Amino acid sequence: MLQELAIETRGLTKQFDRHIAVNDLHLQVATGEVYGLIGPNGAGKTTLLRMLATAEEPTIGEIYINGERLRRDHTNHTLKQRLGFLPDDFPVYDDLTVWDYLDYFARLYNLREPHRSRRLFAVLELVQLLNKRNSIISTLSRGMKQRLSLG
Numbered sequence: 001m002l003q004e005l006a007i008e009t010r011g012l013t014k015q016f017d018r019h020i021a022v023n024d025l026h027l028q029v030a031t032g033e034v035y036g037l038i039g040p041n042g043a044g045k046t047t048l049l050r051m052l053a054t055a056e057e058p059t060i061g062e063i064y065i066n067g068e069r070l071r072r073d074h075t076n077h078t079l080k081q082r083l084g085f086l087p088d089d090f091p092v093y094d095d096l097t098v099w100d101y102l103d104y105f106a107r108l109y110n111l112r113e114p115h116r117s118r119r120l121f122a123v124l125e126l127v128q129l130l131n132k133r134n135s136i137i138s139t140l141s142r143g144m145k146q147r148l149s150l151g
Contacts, residue, residue, distance in 0.1 A: 003030040005067065007052065012061035014047050021047040025061070053083050092145050094138035098129055101137060102151055123151040 007029040014022040022044040029035055037045040050056035052063060054070060063070040068079050093101055102123060106116045124130040127147040132140065140148065 005029065005064065006031045006033070008064040009052075010062040010064075012048075012051065012063065013059050014044070014051060014056065015059045022051070022058075031066075092137050092149060094136070096137055097134055098124070098137060098140070098148060099133040101148065127151040 005028050007027065009025050009027040012022055012025040012027070013020065021042075025048065037048065039045055047056060051058050052065075057072060065079060065083065068076060070076065070079065093104075096104070099120065102120050103116070106120060111119055121130070124133055127150055129144060129147060129151070132144065137145065137148065
């Protein structure tokens with residue numbers, strides 16, 4: 001029985017000027033499997049993750065998420081909306097409340113009321129920070145800030 005692939009890359013390559021960060025990567029990760037990327041600095045781990053999250057375009061190659069190809073022409077908005085990437089050094093505005101932080105980004109994405117407030121409540125519930133919506137971000141734990149950044 002074939003297992004459904006959550007992630008697949010075919011010939012994935014990323015080159016920065018003369019430096020090849022990822023070279024002809026063929027990767028398959030089945031749904032439900034957990035993998036870790038291990039390697040020295042400069043091995044291409046972060047570059048690979050950035051490409052998988054659509055934060056970086058591959059030089060050549062293909063990426064499939066749940067069987068759907070990520071396209072360079074940005075035609076698969078629905079798929080990209082389901083992806084996220086949280087780097088180690090995530091920026092947050094420590095002097096804002098949790099609600100104001102999310103509201104700021106919702107306004108940048110032109111979400112209008114009353115939909116915006118409903119969406120913010122849903123996001124806060126999703127990242128389990130509804131009870132912290134009026135808290136100043138600087139008072140949150142690192143884990144809470146990470147969850148907020150994903151929201």
